[in-house]
Amino acid sequence: MNLDFTKHNIGTIDRLVRAVLGVMLIVGVFFGTHWIVGLIGAVLLATAWFRFCPAYALFGFSTEKTEVPLVK
Template sequence: MANVGGLDRVLRFVFGVVLILVPFVAPSMPALAGLGNWGWLIGAMGVVMLLTAIFRFCPAYVPFGIRTCERE
């Protein structure tokens, strides 16, 4: 039962990859150097976004009845 549509899926994938890279890039960037352990939390959020894009299902959409894809 997919509830994540095309544009939503692409955006989740792109932002997920970017967020996953934050903990690795942050120490070398002065603007992000102060993240510390928060960088890993941001990276974990990126993994969740990436997984929701891959499986086309977002559990947070269910209670609100949100669907960004067409009905099957």
């Protein structure tokens, strides 16, 4: 298990989906859903902001596409 917060493990598309879904869940709280839904939205928004998901790190999963430059 590698919980290195400095290494990003969330890619661009994953980040966008998390941010949009997080905002939608938080806005839903103002329209009558339970506060726990807003909490889940806040977690999604935080993971999108920091580009790090502890669950991804726990299972060694990453959607980040890092390109290694070729050195000759």
